[in-house]
Amino acid sequence: MGRDAAAQVDASIGLYPDSALQAYVQRVGARLAATSERPDLPWRFRVVDDQAVNAFALPGGFIYVTRGILADLNNEAELASVIGHEIGHVTARHSVNQASKAQLAQLGLAVGVLVKPELERYAGVAQAGLGLLFLKFSRDDESQADQLGLRYMRRAGYDPRQMPDVFTLLTRVSQTSGGSRVPEWLETHPDPENRYATMSRAVAAIPPDSLGTIVDRAAYLRQIDGVVYGADPRQGYFEGREFIHPALAFRVRFPDGWQTANQHDAVLGVSQSQDAVLQISVAAEGTAAAAAQAFFAQGGVTGGAPTAIDLSGLPAAGGAFGATTQDGTVLSGTVVFVAHRGTVLRLLGYATAAGWSGYAATVRRAIGSFTPVTDPAVLGVKPDRIRLVTLDRAMTLAEFARRYPSTIPLEQLALVNQAQADTRLAAGDLVKRVTK
Numbered sequence: 001m002g003r004d005a006a007a008q009v010d011a012s013i014g015l016y017p018d019s020a021l022q023a024y025v026q027r028v029g030a031r032l033a034a035t036s037e038r039p040d041l042p043w044r045f046r047v048v049d050d051q052a053v054n055a056f057a058l059p060g061g062f063i064y065v066t067r068g069i070l071a072d073l074n075n076e077a078e079l080a081s082v083i084g085h086e087i088g089h090v091t092a093r094h095s096v097n098q099a100s101k102a103q104l105a106q107l108g109l110a111v112g113v114l115v116k117p118e119l120e121r122y123a124g125v126a127q128a129g130l131g132l133l134f135l136k137f138s139r140d141d142e143s144q145a146d147q148l149g150l151r152y153m154r155r156a157g158y159d160p161r162q163m164p165d166v167f168t169l170l171t172r173v174s175q176t177s178g179g180s181r182v183p184e185w186l187e188t189h190p191d192p193e194n195r196y197a198t199m200s201r202a203v204a205a206i207p208p209d210s211l212g213t214i215v216d217r218a219a220y221l222r223q224i225d226g227v228v229y230g231a232d233p234r235q236g237y238f239e240g241r242e243f244i245h246p247a248l249a250f251r252v253r254f255p256d257g258w259q260t261a262n263q264h265d266a267v268l269g270v271s272q273s274q275d276a277v278l279q280i281s282v283a284a285e286g287t288a289a290a291a292a293q294a295f296f297a298q299g300g301v302t303g304g305a306p307t308a309i310d311l312s313g314l315p316a317a318g319g320a321f322g323a324t325t326q327d328g329t330v331l332s333g334t335v336v337f338v339a340h341r342g343t344v345l346r347l348l349g350y351a352t353a354a355g356w357s358g359y360a361a362t363v364r365r366a367i368g369s370f371t372p373v374t375d376p377a378v379l380g381v382k383p384d385r386i387r388l389v390t391l392d393r394a395m396t397l398a399e400f401a402r403r404y405p406s407t408i409p410l411e412q413l414a415l416v417n418q419a420q421a422d423t424r425l426a427a428g429d430l431v432k433r434v435t436k
Contacts, residue, residue, distance in 0.1 A: 002060025014264030035155035076216035077162035088148030276351035292317035332356035
């Protein structure tokens with residue numbers, strides 16, 4: 001179950017493309033997992049390419065942290081507290097107890113040519129912005145995972161006094177993010193204030209001579225130097241109803257009123273009644289004609305041979321189709337494959353056969369809005385990144401922000417440094433800024 005769900009997570013959200021950072025998180029996780037009650041599980045620890053502040057566990061030892069939460073943590077012990085908590089969910093079998101195979105099957109966002117007909121599930125995906133059905137645990141489960149995480153931190157030699165600070169951080173993110181990076185950890189891991197108090201008491205009860213000593217602030221910060229912060233515009237973004245993808249150099253206008261979601265391997269639009277879908281993804285074939293031929297050659301797909309199409313002056317192929325899903329549901333739709341800058345893109349729209357007539361014109365208009373992007377300012381857009389500065393003299397964080405400007409406001413800069421505007425920083429300190 002865990003392997004299947006992990007494969008879907010990797011496809012729908014995507015792993016952060018930094019092998020050194022991935023290896024680092026794996027080392028930290030493996031060190032903690034080795035101290036757990038289930039050291040022989042095939043533990044895998046990965047960073048997903050998502051700006052949300054989150055961490056989650058799948059059955060069988062598959063643990064994920066987002067790049068969003070890594071940007072806000074300030075040392076390795078804090079990272080260990082997050083990972084240790086998620087290990088606790090696995091060792092205590094919370095995710096197995098909460099999830100059936102049917103639920104886990106929905107963890108990934110289906111991006112195949114034909115998907116199951118329960119289109120209503122896409123509405124939640126569009127609202128969440130992630131292709132995951134995060135599991136919600138009881139307060140007892142959360143308390144147990146906290147206690148187990150604390151146990152693993154102590155066994156691995158980490159300073160457990162860093163653990164309560166993570167709950168404070170998550171609350172601050174929620175209060176200052178304006179909704180853009182609200183920690184989903186707060187949704188799936190409730191009551192951070194109560195847990196802060198509980199874990200503070202638990203840490204205070206530990207004899208001083210048995211506290212771990214590993215914090216490793218400098219080593220951790222150097223690992224996240226250069227990590228993308230916030231949304232990565234290179235992977236596509238919406239301006240109103242228009243979706244713009246700088247890396248693939250195209251734009252498409254989605255229908256008014258449709259919910260949209262930009263996933264790692266597809267961008268989706270879902271009708272207001274959740275009974276029609278528009279999907280843009282990359283095809284595997286090398287030409288538009290070959291991709292169209294492969295699509296129409298699938299079992300269960302009808303519609304005859306695809307035809308050549310001119311789409312904004314680019315070579316394209318496609319046509320109307322019908323299809324029958326494995327459970328007998330009949331779908332109707334249209335598909336266009338277009339070759340652009342060495343990539344073949346698939347623009348696919350469909351609905352149930354009975355409802356397609358009400359959406360056909362809208363979907364075709366949206367597909368027809370596909371246009372190459374040539375504006376150098378759009379093509380050259382760059383994401384914000386965490387950058388480290390070693391202070392040459394003492395100063396407040398507010399002074400630091402004036403001397404080393406960031407692309408985020410001071411309040412947010414204070415959050416990523418776990419400080420306040422008037423916090424006095426010492427000469428030699430490593431301080432985060434956010435810049436292009």
